[in-house]
Amino acid sequence: MEKFIVHSGTAVPLRRSNVDTDQIIPAEYLKRITRHGFEDGLFSAWRQDPDFVLNRPHHAEATILVAGPDFGTGSSREHAVWALQDYGFAVVISSRFADIFRGNSGKGGLLTAEVEHAVVEALWEAIEADPTLEVTVDLEQREVRAGALVAGFDVDDYVRWRLMEGLDDIGITLQYADDIDAFEAARPSWKPTTVAVI
Amino acid sequence: MGRTLAEKVWDDHVVRRAEGEPDLLYIDLHLVHEVTSPQAFDGLRATGRSVRRPDLTLATEDHNVPTLDIDKPIADPISAAQVDALRRNCAEFGVPVYSLGSRDQGIVHVVGPQLGLTQPGMTVVCGDSHTSTHGAFGALAFGIGTSEVEHVLATQTLPLKPFKTMAITVEGDLPAGVTAKDVILAVIAEIGTGGGQGYVLEYRGSAIRSLSMEGRMTICNMSIEAGARAGMVAPDETTFEYIKGRPHAPQRADWDEAVAYWSTLRTDDDAVFDAEVVIDATTLSPYVTWGTNPGQGLPLSASVPSPSDAKDEVDRIAIERALDYMGLEPGMALRDISVDTVFIGSCTNGRIEDLRAAADVLRGRRVSEGVRMLVVPGSVRVRLQAMEEGLDTVFTEAGAEWREAGCSMCLAMNPDKLAPGERSASTSNRNFEGRQGPGGRTHLVSPQVAAATAVAGHLASPADLAPVA
Numbered sequence: 001m002e003k004f005i006v007h008s009g010t011a012v013p014l015r016r017s018n019v020d021t022d023q024i025i026p027a028e029y030l031k032r033i034t035r036h037g038f039e040d041g042l043f044s045a046w047r048q049d050p051d052f053v054l055n056r057p058h059h060a061e062a063t064i065l066v067a068g069p070d071f072g073t074g075s076s077r078e079h080a081v082w083a084l085q086d087y088g089f090a091v092v093i094s095s096r097f098a099d100i101f102r103g104n105s106g107k108g109g110l111l112t113a114e115v116e117h118a119v120v121e122a123l124w125e126a127i128e129a130d131p132t133l134e135v136t137v138d139l140e141q142r143e144v145r146a147g148a149l150v151a152g153f154d155v156d157d158y159v160r161w162r163l164m165e166g167l168d169d170i171g172i173t174l175q176y177a178d179d180i181d182a183f184e185a186a187r188p189s190w191k192p193t194t195v196a197v198i
Numbered sequence: 199m200g201r202t203l204a205e206k207v208w209d210d211h212v213v214r215r216a217e218g219e220p221d222l223l224y225i226d227l228h229l230v231h232e233v234t235s236p237q238a239f240d241g242l243r244a245t246g247r248s249v250r251r252p253d254l255t256l257a258t259e260d261h262n263v264p265t266l267d268i269d270k271p272i273a274d275p276i277s278a279a280q281v282d283a284l285r286r287n288c289a290e291f292g293v294p295v296y297s298l299g300s301r302d303q304g305i306v307h308v309v310g311p312q313l314g315l316t317q318p319g320m321t322v323v324c325g326d327s328h329t330s331t332h333g334a335f336g337a338l339a340f341g342i343g344t345s346e347v348e349h350v351l352a353t354q355t356l357p358l359k360p361f362k363t364m365a366i367t368v369e370g371d372l373p374a375g376v377t378a379k380d381v382i383l384a385v386i387a388e389i390g391t392g393g394g395q396g397y398v399l400e401y402r403g404s405a406i407r408s409l410s411m412e413g414r415m416t417i418c419n420m421s422i423e424a425g426a427r428a429g430m431v432a433p434d435e436t437t438f439e440y441i442k443g444r445p446h447a448p449q450r451a452d453w454d455e456a457v458a459y460w461s462t463l464r465t466d467d468d469a470v471f472d473a474e475v476v477i478d479a480t481t482l483s484p485y486v487t488w489g490t491n492p493g494q495g496l497p498l499s500a501s502v503p504s505p506s507d508a509k510d511e512v513d514r515i516a517i518e519r520a521l522d523y524m525g526l527e528p529g530m531a532l533r534d535i536s537v538d539t540v541f542i543g544s545c546t547n548g549r550i551e552d553l554r555a556a557a558d559v560l561r562g563r564r565v566s567e568g569v570r571m572l573v574v575p576g577s578v579r580v581r582l583q584a585m586e587e588g589l590d591t592v593f594t595e596a597g598a599e600w601r602e603a604g605c606s607m608c609l610a611m612n613p614d615k616l617a618p619g620e621r622s623a624s625t626s627n628r629n630f631e632g633r634q635g636p637g638g639r640t641h642l643v644s645p646q647v648a649a650a651t652a653v654a655g656h657l658a659s660p661a662d663l664a665p666v667a
Contacts, residue, residue, distance in 0.1 A: 016519070017512045018391055018491045022630040027611045031262060031276040033236035033283045045632050068512055070392040073425060073491070074628060075609075076327040077234065078343035096392055099427050100327060104343035117512075156359065158220055169345070170247070173353045176214050176222060180250075180355055183213040183224050188459070190452035191226060192315050194256040194294050197445045 001109045003166035007090045008136040009063030011146075012053055013124040017068035021101060024072070024080040038079055039086035058131040064091045066123045071112075072101025081108045091137045093144065093153070095120050106159040107169065113137055113144060113153035122149055139164060200466025202363045203432050204398040207338040207463065211321050213355055220357040226320040226337075228350045229306045230257035230293065232284040233611070234325030238348035239287040249291040250354045256315065257288050257295040260305045261611050265574050265601035268298050277612065291351070304577020304603045307331040307545040311415065312579055314444025318433035318460040323350055328545045328627065329428075330421040334414035335441070336433035336463045338398070341422065361427050362472040364397040365465075368405040370479035375661055377555070378413035379547060379625070379644035381405065381477075382420040383485035383495040389475060391493040394426030397473065400465060401431050405479035411440040412551040419546045420627050423492035432464040484659045486532055487629045487642040489520035494629070496532065498647065498659055504528035523631050524639050525619070532657050535641065539622040540571040540598075540652040541634070542645055544608040547625035548576025552645040553584045557592040559649035562666035565597035566655035572599050572614060574606040598652065610635045623651040 029041030046052045053059060065084065071094040072080060081104045084092065092110065095117035105112045126146055127133055135146040137153075139160060144151050162169070201209070214222040228251075235257070242248065249255060262277040272278035281298070288295035296302040302309060307328055310316040316332040322339035323329060325347040332339035346356055366385055386393075399421050406414065414431045421429030431437075438457055441447045448456040487495040488502050494517075496503070502521070505528070508514035521528065526535070542548075542556050553575065565571045573593045575581035581603050584590055590600045607614040608626035610633070616622055618637025625648050629640040641657060650658040 015515070017516050020491065020628075020630045022609075022628065022633050026632055026636070027261075027609045030233050031274075031280050031611065033240075033280055035237045035240065045636060070395075070425070073391055074327065074422075074630060076325060076341035076343055078237075078325075078345060081343070096395065098392075098425055099395060100341055100343060100422075104345065107343060107345035157218065158359070169357060170245075170349050170352050173222060173349065173355060173357060177353075179214045179222070180224070180353060184354075187224075188455070190448040190456050191320070192317060192446040192448075193253040194227070194315065194446075195253050196294060 001166045001168060004109060004111055004163040005140055006136065006138045007063065008134055009090065010059070010061060010132060011064035011066050011123065011127050011135045012059045012062045013127045014053060014065055014067040015124060018070045018073055019067055020074035021072055021077050021080040022074055025077065025083040030077055030079050035082065036086060038083040042083040042087045063088055064093065064135050064137065065089050066120060066127065067092060067094045068120065069094060069096040069117060071097050073098040076100045078104045078108065081105050081110050085110055093120065093123065106163065109163065111137060111139060111163065113155060115144060115151055115153045119144065119151040200469035202465045202469045202471060203336060203400055203430055203463055204338060204361065204363050207319050207321065208360060210319065220359045222355050223321060223358050225323050225350050225354055225356060226254060227310065227315055227322045228255045229310055229322065229324035229329070230255060230347070231260050231306050231326065232280045233261045234344050235287065235347055236280065236283045237344050238351060239291065241348040242291070242351060247352045249293060249351045252292040254354060255293045255351070257284060257293050258303055258306050258309050259284060259298050261605045261609065263298050263604040264612050265604050265606050265614060268602045301578050304579065305545045305548060305605055307419065308549060308576035308580060311335070312444070312577060314441050314447040317441060317456070318437060319463050323356065327422045328419050331415050331419040331545055333418040333421065333428050333430040334411060335437055336430060336460070338428055338430065340428040361398045362396050364394060364399050364473040364475065365471040366399050366401050366475050366477070367403040368401065368477045368479050369403040370405055372405050372479050372482060375484060375646065375659060376482045377644040377646060378409055378416040380482055380485045382417045383487065383642060384482055385477065386420065386424045386492050387485070387495040388477065389424050391423065391491050392425045394421060394424035397426050399424070399426045399429045401429060406431055407434065410551060411436060412549045415549070416546055420492065423627060433460045484644060484647050486647065486657055488524065488526060488532060490523050490629055490631050492627065492629060492642060494520055495642065498532055498657060500532055502526045502528055502530045502532065534656060536656045537569065537623045537641070537651055538620045539616060540569060540648050541607045541622055541624040541626060542572065542648050543574030543576065543606055544626040545576060546627040547645050548574060548580065550580050550583050552625065553580065553589050556645040556649040557589040559646055559660045560596040560598070560653070561592050563596055563653045563663070565652045569652055569655055571597065571652045572601060572607060574601045575603045577603050607634050609633060623648050623657060
């Protein structure tokens, strides 16, 4: 995974709350067995509307999505993270994220920056006033900067460290194989296994 | 200080704890299905890793599978390729899989409990948000993403930050005609789709204790729709009775040892929850959703809300969008909403008691002219049990379609879909835009309300129907 320290780019104001993962990528796209190429599925129902904010030409190069509260609710599909990344997003800013989506984002290297809702509103207004406005998301300083606006954001300390180091979770865990062995040796023998019983 | 049920189960699974790091938690059961696993198995191959405990891992095919003609090859080539990939991956990595045609195939969250694999005090994960279902047994069960699926396959553990705990106490007797589904829809309407965020919900109180295991599963299943990671009910005699004698239940001396442990799995009297919600069961009535998220629910006797009822600007925009998508006018009685389709099934309400409840309403009645009704059992075993009880005949004689097991129209990854603009009453768990097919409109309901709605042609409860002659 690439290291994430600071990111600057233009942003898209998505004035919606409760953006569930079925909207981010509908189930139809989940039949694929590959890890990349999900950009066509991103918000596919909403993108059929020519006026949808993502279809506006001045947002074509945007890399930061600014959305209303409860972003990423619903299904656990990590494809939602992949679709956002494949489309070109590196950061989502919202006032509240659903837990599983947030966890998946951290694994995949998509930064979810949680800010006060007033900051979301201020960003929406600033971006709508000037779609070319450069927004900087600084993970080291935990800060969003856009023009005169400077606001802190919340991110889990451990996720922040992993993103800044570009570390792979499985590699970290495998260092503790001895601990896992010891735990397994002490498990009660009556715990079920999935081996078929006649 | 005492501990909550969730904290006890958590503590019993900590492999490693270090300051400033997430706990490393051991996973007792990892359920796998075709949609969220292919990229995880690819990851293992790319890194030369194996599945650490295939004997604690179980796969089944559910999301994509057709509910008709299952003896023929899957018609959709992309679905077929995904199911094939699961079979190949399971063969290569030694993971047991219940494939289409097997007696144990079905929706992953129906299969685990019916095999007796889901037991109190376990940690259960699956690349599926409705893994919260298994919490009904007092297990700590939660949905994970594909990266985490790969992590569990490789290590049988997950690094996790402790969840907060919330007590949802439902006290009192549920009025006649009020089901577990109505309870959970009322809970979500009360706390909102983000209300449970970061929490494990523990459902408590006399109304919860009086529910069957299947009712408890319905409630825990939809914990995720309130934003929670998991839902739990403390195990009791009802739980033990349900597990006893199932294929993977502990036997003889093991059973006694297991029950002794399971009996310790309750929240201590002096434990403190991070949050608490109390609901008076006696005030509840059948609930239905009117909007496009599961928190947008109301009693069936209510009317479609107006944007002017909104508590704030964000809520006002959400109501406006939902009304527009659902094609509804404020003030319209919910009972006046006509439907094209009724869907009975899913990991929320696709178990035998759900089918019995729906059949009880349909016996001697007919599905309304122009309404399509699909009955999709949650598993092959549920289907066979229903047929043994003659429920399939009740459904087909009423004019409903009796299908094979799978997720089906809950998420429309197989051919069972709503057409654009079509409206359903559905016993599933999500009324998101396009969830049951692009442009489709979903009202979430209990099996009883679904069946009554099929007869009436509009949202209705069994009490609204004329008595059977």
